[in-house]
Amino acid sequence: MPTQQDIDRFTLAFHQRAIECLRQEQDLQLKALEVLDRWETRGMSDGSRIYRNEWRTLLLGDLNRLEQAVCGPTDHAATLRNMSPLGFVLSDDERLRIRRTAMAK
Numbered sequence: 001m002p003t004q005q006d007i008d009r010f011t012l013a014f015h016q017r018a019i020e021c022l023r024q025e026q027d028l029q030l031k032a033l034e035v036l037d038r039w040e041t042r043g044m045s046d047g048s049r050i051y052r053n054e055w056r057t058l059l060l061g062d063l064n065r066l067e068q069a070v071c072g073p074t075d076h077a078a079t080l081r082n083m084s085p086l087g088f089v090l091s092d093d094e095r096l097r098i099r100r101t102a103m104a105k
Contacts, residue, residue, distance in 0.1 A: 002103055010102035011081040012071060017098060018089040019067050028089055029059050035085035051083040059085075 002010075022028045036052050036059075044052065058066040070080050090098070 006103045006105075008078060009105060010099050011078070011084075013098045013102050014090065014095065015070050015081050015084065015086065016067075017094070018084075018086040019063060019071070021089050022066075022086075023063055031088065032059050032085045035088065039085070048083055051080060052085075054080065055083070055085055 022032075033056065036056055039052060054069075058069055070077055070084070
């Protein structure tokens with residue numbers, strides 16, 4: 001069973017790779033914003049609104065800032081990774097490869 005450290009390694013590696021993809025294909029930022037819009041229309045909890053708003057601001061800004069905020073070693077960065085609209089960015093195969101690598105350490 002994966003430990004919290006395993007999960008944290010996976011979400012960090014996933015987001016590092018996802019942000020690389022955002023750098024290569026700017027349309028992905030727009031798609032991530034659309035994910036946030038869908039979450040809003042589906043009535044996601046008010047408690048997570050602050051994180052959705054932060055994601056929106058980060059996605060509309062500089063990708064270096066996004067990477068610093070999401071891939072940092074802080075608890076806040078880990079929370080952002082856990083509330084991420086970037087789940088669609090990587091293929092299932094790539095996600096599985098990253099997960100296996102993270103869980104093997």
